[in-house]
Amino acid sequence: xxxxxxxxxxxxxxxxxxxxxxxxxxxxxxxxxxxxxxxxxxxxxxxxxxxxxxxxxxxxxxxxxxxxxxxxxxxxxxxxxxxxxxxxxxxxxxxxxxxxxxxxxxxxxxxxxxxxxxxxxxxxxxxxxxxxxxxxxxxxxxxxxxxxxxxxxxxxxxxxxxxxxxxxxxxxxxxxxxxxxx
Amino acid sequence: xxxxxxxxxxxxxxxxxxxxxxxxxxxxxxxxxxxxxxxxxxxxxxxxxxxxxxxxxxxxxxxxxxxxxxxxxxxxxxxxxxxxxxxxxxxxxxxxxxxxxxxxxxxxxxxxxxxxxxxxxxxxxxxxxxxxxxxxxxxxxxxxxx
Ligand SMILES: [Zn+2]
Numbered sequence: 593x594x595x596x597x598x599x600x601x602x603x604x605x606x607x608x609x610x611x612x613x614x615x616x617x618x619x620x621x622x623x624x625x626x627x628x629x630x631x632x633x634x635x636x637x638x639x640x641x642x643x644x645x646x647x648x649x650x651x652x653x654x655x656x657x658x659x660x661x662x663x664x665x666x667x668x669x670x671x672x673x674x675x676x677x678x679x680x681x682x683x684x685x686x687x688x689x690x691x692x693x694x695x696x697x698x699x700x701x702x703x704x705x706x707x708x709x710x711x712x713x714x715x716x717x718x719x720x721x722x723x724x725x726x727x728x729x730x731x732x733x734x735x736x737x738x739x740x741x742x743x744x745x746x747x748x749x750x751x752x753x754x755x756x757x758x759x760x761x762x763x764x765x766x767x768x769x770x771x772x773x774x
Numbered sequence: 775x776x777x778x779x780x781x782x783x784x785x786x787x788x789x790x791x792x793x794x795x796x797x798x799x800x801x802x803x804x805x806x807x808x809x810x811x812x813x814x815x816x817x818x819x820x821x822x823x824x825x826x827x828x829x830x831x832x833x834x835x836x837x838x839x840x841x842x843x844x845x846x847x848x849x850x851x852x853x854x855x856x857x858x859x860x861x862x863x864x865x866x867x868x869x870x871x872x873x874x875x876x877x878x879x880x881x882x883x884x885x886x887x888x889x890x891x892x893x894x895x896x897x898x899x900x901x902x903x904x905x906x907x908x909x910x911x912x913x914x915x916x917x918x919x920x
Contacts, residue, residue, distance in 0.1 A: 612839045615838050615839050615842060616835055616836075616838075616839065619833050619837075619838045620830065620831065620832050620833060623831055623833060624830050624831055627831060628825075628828070636831075637833075637838075637841075640838060641838060641841050641842060641845065644838060644842050645842060645845060645846070648842065648846065708824065709828060709829055712824055712825065712828060713828070716825070727825070730790060731822055731825040731826045732825065732826070732828070734826075736792070737787075737790065737792045752786065752787050752792070755786050755787075755790070756783060756786040756787070759786055759818060759821060759822070762821060762825070763817065763818070763821055766821070
């Protein structure tokens with residue numbers, strides 16, 4: 593029995609501490625995934641909270657033949673997608689990043705770390721969520737294609753093409769924002 | 775060039791080290807002889823590196839736990855209010871049941887509690903030799919304490 597299963601067992605036996613241990617273990621990872629998907633600080637925290645509330649209420653229905661993290665990541669993807677859809681913006685929202693970066697027209701000018709980071713976030717916000725999610729699970733969370741395919745309930749080939757498409761989008765957006773050849 | 779298009783689509787997977795040995799060898803063989811795909815490859819690699827190295831946020835250990843506890847407490851309060859309101863709907867249909875139970879028990883309580891008191895008081899009254907008017911009898915039965 594792994595650590596997560598022990599926490600889940602504890603929680604289902606009535607000890608809320610089991611649930612709280614899961615929150616503490618995953619909160620930063622979940623927050624960073626959500627932030628990469630929606631690009632907003634405060635809302636990312638709210639969505640992370642929403643995710644864990646869904647876990648709290650849904651844990652008794654979690655079928656334990658799959659990994660807890662797979663189930664958790666699926667909730668993250670669905671909740672972030674739901675947030676963007678509610679906003680009528682499934683592409684992503686860059687308005688929050690609008691003022692945080694000055695667009696460079698000359699790619700030869702070297703960018704500071706902070707500028708590059710801000711530009712990347714802005715470009716990331718423009719990548720359609722249906723491609724971006726797989727890439728975020730891969731590059732932010734370091735998951736394998738097979739894990740991502742389980743989370744998103746699609747084939748490995750689909751994961752591959754989603755990530756490929758996301759990177760093409762990201763590359764084009766970086767170029768357009770003046771990041772040169774990245 | 776058709777081969778380049780095919781390789782380009784595979785570069786992403788190659789970069790993620792998600793390729794079997796045969797495919798990887800094929801991509802590497804192509805990259806060795808194609809500066810264009812090699813350039814594409816290094817751009818993708820830098821891009822991936824940039825995404826991987828984005829600044830990570832951390833939350834204080836109990837930050838979310840506290841927020842979630844509060845939220846769950848709020849939910850429970852809301853559910854409490856909701857079920858009280860919900861009970862009203864049921865109560866309307868079931869009104870005759872509790873009302874009947876209350877009436878029966880009140881009558882029974884009055885009856886049983888009055889029995890010995892009225893009996894003995896009336897007896898005392900009668901034995902005292904005074905004339906029992908309807909008024910005093912009623913007072914005694916209904917338990918008016920002087
Ligand atoms: Zn080529």
